[in-house]
Amino acid sequence: MVNIIKRMRKLRELLWIRNGPGAIQLPKEVTKISVEFHKKLIGSQHRGARHFWHDILPRIKYRNPALPISVTRHADPAGPAYLHIFTAQPTPQTAAIPPSSTPQPTSSTPEATANDTPTHTIEIKDFHESEILEALVEKTGAVVLTTPPEEATEMAEIEEFKERAEVDRVEVREKLMKVRREEELLKLARGEISAAS
Amino acid sequence: MAHPRSLLAPLGRITAPSIASARPSLPRLAALPLYQTSIRCKTTKAPDARKRKARKHYLQSDLRKADQFSLVDAMHYIRAFEVGRGATSSKYEMHVRFRTLKNGPSVRNRLRLPHPVKTDLRICVIAPPDSKAAADARAAGASLVGEEEIFAKIKEGQIEFDRCLCHMDSLQKMNKAALGRVLGPKGLMPSTKTGTVVTNVGAAVKSMVGASEYRERDAVVRLAVGQLGFTPEEMQTNIKAFMETLKKDIARLNGTPKEIHEVVLSSTNAPGFTLNGEFKGADSVSARVLSGPL
Known part of the structure; x- marks a missing residue:
């Protein structure tokens, strides 16, 4: 089992999934989001899309837990990179509720029958992840949630801690290397190892 | 006039924290390479080996300071982390830690979860290929049945199964074939101790098809308890079933x-x-929200 201190530190850093870019409340009419891009970062055309998946989609999913989000990664480097937004068409109430209110929806996908053509399709090739998010917010009219001040200070603390850890790491490393070098020199002087090695 | 040393000592104490607080103002090394690997540095000397008594228990942490979550909260976070993954490819795992002796007996068993996690288990049955037991095993869903040809395959290193059973009558033959060297490290070697040497092969295979196996290693039992698409209620029944079997297993160890x-x-x-053992916290989202497709 992972050491408890490590685990707790990771949980303290969970704040990243609550706040930051992507902490948005999507309107009820949005029934599904799907992203499509290439598997690898060849030529970096799909880099933004992939970063969007890794950094921003978890936040969106956390804030909109009932919203189905799918990611399709194809194997064609020249292939497309799209962000599809599905919305319930004229009557938002009837189409938006089924996916969340059916008691056993694990096997069936009710939203697929409601509408299977995306309302908005955004080409996201060569987009930075923040641009993709901007486009999403603009198209759907989502509410961007603000970070509560106490969580912001805690996040700043974590950031500072990490920075200091990096500085400390360098310091300790230098010290350790120095000790090792001295030991090596001593060994050399004593003739325990040959100078060639 | 006081002795100069008495002044020095408090001074030393004053300077120490001021150095520590000055640390963040060191030149920020923002341009540090990210691949900077961490190094471990032993700060304390290991005590004398003769003096130190070996611990008999596993170290335990104090959970009162730990962050604990209700099931729904944990699933809320986990579903956010697993965004874009397949509902059947990602799994929920349980890790159960015991307070226990290092050298005591360990928990090891199989159970059938109310909602099975994995259904495509490949089972190998060692039994004479033309016997009734072999026919039973095939009917129950075993993928490999036989004796000599399986031994030959295993020795070549072709292990195309996840579980291995052995019929009681074939036990001697199997032991003669000396498969322990190959199967032992993988934990696949049939033995009476683990309940994988059986007389009623058909029933054993049947109970194994939907079942998962777990064992205690370093005071922790790990088990996949659900697919990512499961609802909180399904997870709850699975977790309850698992914990109850674990309690029974512990009771069976006779007072250890x-x-x-x-x-x-x-x-x-x-x-x-x-x-934290709760299904839902005070301000967690409703379980229905987490029941939808991913």
């Missing part, structure tokens, strides 16, 4: 001191969340 210390829910791509 062993208690459940910590229960952690994790998944393929998410960190571990210590569960």
Whole structure:
């Protein structure tokens, strides 16, 4: 089992999934989001899309837990990179509720029958992840949630801690290397190892 | 006039924290390479080996200071971490930590979860290929049945199964074939101790098809308890079933001191969340929200 201190530190850093870019409340009419891009970062055309998946989609999913989000990664480097937004068409109430209110929806996908053509399709090739998010917010009219001040200070603390850890790491490393070098020199002087090695 | 030394000592104490607080103002090394690997540095000398007594228990942490989550909260986070993954490819895992002796007997068993996690288990049955037992095993869903040809295959290193059973009558033959060297490290070697040497092969295979196996290693039992698409209610029944079987297993060890210390829910791509035993917290989202498709 992972050491408890490590685990707790990771949980303290969970704040990243609550706040930051992507902490948005999507309107009820949005029934599904799907992203499509290439598997690898060849030529970096799909880099933004992939970063969007890794950094921003978890936040969106956390804030909109009932919203189905799918990611399709194809194997064609020249292939497309799209962000599809599905919305319930004229009557938002009837189409938006089924996916969340059916008691056993694990096997069936009710939203697929409601509408299977995306309302908005955004080409996201060569987009930075923040641009993709901007486009999403603009198209759907989502509410961007603000970070509560106490969580912001805690996040700043974590950031500072990490920075200091990096500085400390360098310091300790230098010290350790120095000790090792001295030991090596001593060994050399004593003739325990040959100078060639 | 006071002795100069008495002044020095408090001064030394004053300077120490001021150095520490000055640390963040060191030149920020923002341009540090990210691949900077961490190094471990032993700060304390190991005590004399003769003096130190070997610990008999596994170290236990104090959980009162730990962050604990209700099941729904943990699933809320985990589903966010697993965004874009397949509902059947990612799994929920449980890690159950015991308070136990290092050298005591360990928990090891199989159980059938109410909602099975994995259904495509490949089972190998060692039995004479033209016997009734072999026919039973095939009917129950075993993928490999036989004796000599299986031994030959295993010795070549072709292991195309996840579980191995042995019929009681074939036990001697199997032991003669000396498969322990190949199967032992993988934990696949049939033996009476693990309940994989059986007389009624058909029933055993049947009970194994939907079942998962778990064992205690370093005071922790790990088990995949659900697919990512499961609802909180399904997870709850699975977790309850698992914990109850674990308690029965502990009771069967006849008074060996062993208690459940910590229960952690994790998944393929998410960190571990210590569960507090509640289904829902005060301000967690409704379970229905988490029941939908991913």
